[in-house]
Amino acid sequence: VDVAQAARLAPVYALIDGNSFYCSCERLFAPKLARRPVIVLSNNDGCAVARTPEAKALGIAMGAPFFKIRDLCRKNGVAVFSSNYTLYGDMSRRMNEIYHQFAPEVEVYSIDESFLNIVGLARDYTAYAQELRQRVLRWVGIPTCVGIGPTKTLAKLANRTAKTYPELNGVCDFTDLAMREKYLGDTPVGELWGVGRASAAKLEAIGIRTVGELRALPPKRARQVLTVVGERMVHELNGVPCLPLEALPAQRKGIAVTRSFGKAVTTLEEMQQAVAAYATRAAEKLRRHRLAAVTGFVFMHTHAFNGDPWSHTGKAVEFLEPTDDTHELIYAATRAAAGAWRDGYRYAKAGIMLTELVPVAQVQTSLLATLDRERRARLMAALDGVNSRFGRHTLYPAIAGHRQSWATKFERKSPRFTTSWDELPVVAA
DNA sequence: TCTGGGGTCCTAGGACCC
């Protein structure tokens, strides 16, 4: 294959994603669950965020609160897991390694979806995609589907089609006009990538219900109804690419660490402990991305669900110099938490959002700064080094707390089978 | 009498994605 020549051709996008990805990761290490319904819960064991087809068939909706479906799950033998992001992240990394063997340009779109530009890499794109699926299944163990198209939007639709129609065997190619004719037209417009509830209602109001009808809309009209986003959509549906493959991730614009509490927080001391722990995590993320924060925001709020009085408060944080220093972030965040705190509420959630970020390499230092930045940076490097070698929570600031009464719930979490020596799977033979 | 044109930056809010 002449990769340089292929790159000059109009792109052919392949979108590959894991089937019920989080559930498939759990099944991989629990083969007994192969035919049983499986769901994975959100943080704090709150809602169902991943379901196998067997679980969907029981009527478990995306986002269903777990306490409402607990009985249903027990009666039907549904295997229920907390989110295990370490495990899912590692499986995702392995899958993307394989994608790079199949295509020179790969865009990691989400933890379980990647776009590949496969133009010119095969005579028969469907066969190529099947080969890719087989290798991922054999080497990583995760079942996938692939959608192919001349634009990302069509590849997305093709992927959905591959999942919907079993006779396609997991691959659908929309560079093939006959395939588009056969499967595309009657798809409800709300299924389209980028059309949510609000846009679907606007389209409905002008009599557009299906993808086929939207495709026939004049682009200028689409712009009137759905701004430039709608205009791009119509072009993409007609095979004119407007969304390029982004192989290099763009610089992050914000970093957030926000969590629901496992148990309501009612004292400022606990709140500051939680906020310090979140600031610690935020600082780790900053350093991993080689970014420093200039401004941010600490917030806390109650839950209206159970009749608790409503309170949403927050306070800005600002740094004299951009920083990625854990202790500087903790100091600012705990002070902001004290400023935002109001007595007498049962807080259910808090977080820190860092909003203005600059690359560490471009930090403008202040004449007034008093910190010894170089020593601080060495300390942070040592901290990260220890935690990377011995596990994330080996070394942490005392204020972030050893006993965390408010800690987010993960009561049904599987082991980190592939990333922790203590949690390796045991095989009996 | 005649009163421009073109641009940036910031913010808030809405919408959407996985």
Add this chain to the structure above:
DNA sequence: TCTGGGGTCCTAGGACCC
């Protein structure tokens, strides 16, 4: 008792600049 977290992009309007 129990309802997630972390992102991006677009628009409109105001302030400001030359």
